[in-house]
Amino acid sequence: MTTKPGFHFLLLICVFMPAAGQLLASSDARASAPADSGNCIQSNLQTATDDSAGSELIVHSLAALYQVDTGKIWRAGSGYSSLGGGKAVRSDQQFRIASIVKTFAATLVMQLVEEGTLDLDMTLGQMFGDEVIDGVRTDELHVMNGKPRGSSVTLRQLLSHTTGMPDYIFADPPDGRPSLLSVLLGYMESGSVEDYIGSHRMNAESALRHFVEAGLAASPGFLPGRDYSYSETNYLLLRFLLEEVTGETLAVLYKERIFDPLGMKSTIVEGADTDTGSLDLVHQYWYFETVDGKYRNVDMTPAGRAIPLDYVSGTAGGMISNTEDLARFIGGLATGQLFNEQGTFKQMATMSEQSINSADSGSFHRLYGFGLTRVPTNRGGTLIGHCGFWGVCAFYDPESRVAIGAAINQAADRETFMGHYISALSGSYRSCEGHVDRE
Known part of the structure; x- marks a missing residue:
């Protein structure tokens, strides 16, 4: 059986940024013409999601960009909600976010550290x-x-x-x-x-x-x-x-300290807030090779139900959200909206010496602070955030002050796909920056 549970694309955003440029080449011409930056960004964002979905592995792709200075949100989605087609995915559809929950948990801890608890x-x-x-x-x-x-x-x-x-x-x-x-x-x-x-x-x-x-x-x-x-x-x-x-309870802590302050209306704690059977969740898959050499794209969320390993803790996994809320969260966190002291997020985002010196140089989460990782780009910048097992990510770009929420909901080869995808999404905004209004 061929499968690899860990993320392994620490440098892929750097390595694949040229590929992202090619991916967006068709939209670059459109980006230089519109006077309305919103049209430029939306067009590029949709191109990125369209180009990422539709393969045997990637049933759908979802993305959102959040410009924290203006509060503007752009969303896009492409593909189908589940394998086999029939129902187009919605850009605001929810999914399980897996290990991105670690960033939420670390945020609660640092709030309590600020308060002296x-x-x-x-x-x-x-x-x-x-x-x-x-x-x-x-x-x-x-x-x-x-x-x-x-x-x-x-x-x-x-x-x-x-x-x-x-x-x-x-x-x-x-x-x-x-x-x-x-x-x-x-x-x-x-x-x-x-x-x-x-x-x-x-x-x-x-x-x-x-x-x-x-x-x-x-x-x-x-x-x-x-x-x-x-x-x-x-x-x-x-x-x-x-x-x-x-x-x-964790559900109360997340709601009162994070969800409500940031206006996150589509995020819940699994099993605590809402019967997940009543939610219209996108399906999440794991494409893997069986012992007989055959490949199967396995639906890991049959009838909307999650595997128990995905939600037992509520601090390492166990949350449902969408790309817009993920972008609001990582953008709000990075710009100090959840802390009283400016240095608290900086402390979270400081990578430990142990992770910097780790022998596991290929791991996506090798560079690690408190619930956050850093990913370099080929322009010398850095994205700050976290990813989850199902090919879901939330990153903040300090240079452009834009937050990204993204999902392909596929566990297999997610490091490769998300490397391309996050690069393309970052480029979706940056190629329109000459038109962006930050007032």
Whole structure:
């Protein structure tokens, strides 16, 4: 079976920017003529989405641009809501955003740091005491060479993925049982994702217990603070912390502290706000090679239902949104609309030394701060944001002060496709900049 769960396109936006220029070449001529920048941007944006959708892999593409100084939004969509056609995708249609949720969770943490409720150098022992949840001892979350160190892990290390704790979804347990991802892949192999959803129940508590009971906590990659390794486990723990220190559910915290202040009307927490069966979600796919060498584009959201691994935490995944709301979020976050102090976002967006020096030079999330990554462009600029497993991204361009929300909703080869796509979307705005009104 050929599949690769991690993102691997850290430099693709830089590498593929020339391809994006070719992609938009047909719209560059139109861009130089209109006096109305809105028409220019909308035309280029639609061209980018049209050129990205329609293949066997990419059933649809969605995008939004948000100019934070004017509040203007441009949206576009192309393709069909699900494989097989029939229903055209809408530009405002919702989808699951996977690991972009980490940026939302890190934002809540930094708000609480500003307020003095939390401190980045607080340890798990100080935050949770002896147990995180019943039966899961804090010290046992990181055991290396027989020595428990879980209580000494800091909040800063959780946010920056420098704890050394393995990923509870992707890592192979040392006790010989299959990883949670491998179990899912087995069901995909047989074409029965719906059976998997119906037979597997998981929540944040059971996920954390699996991490300890399967021996993952006793096989860390390194001592806390010594290196960098992207891990869902770090942000799973933030869920327990955020609800513990505030006395509120994640759904309430996100709504009151992020959604409402930024006017995000299409974003919800999975399982907390609305019955997802009543939502008209686009479908998300995973095109992969089976053991017999055949390829299958598997619908990972049959009947609108999500696989349990996608929503157990609410801090590493588990949110539904659309491209407009994602653009509003990353744009508002980057321009200080969610913080009291100007330096807070800068602190979030400062890449850790451990990630800069990481040996995993090909990983998209190699450069990492607190819930944010940086991606260089070939013009010497940088995009700041995060991506999720289903080929969904939210990035901010500090140079043009434009935010991008984008989705192709395909897990396979997403690094290649999203590298091209984000480059094209960035170019959609920049090729019209001579006409942009920032008043």
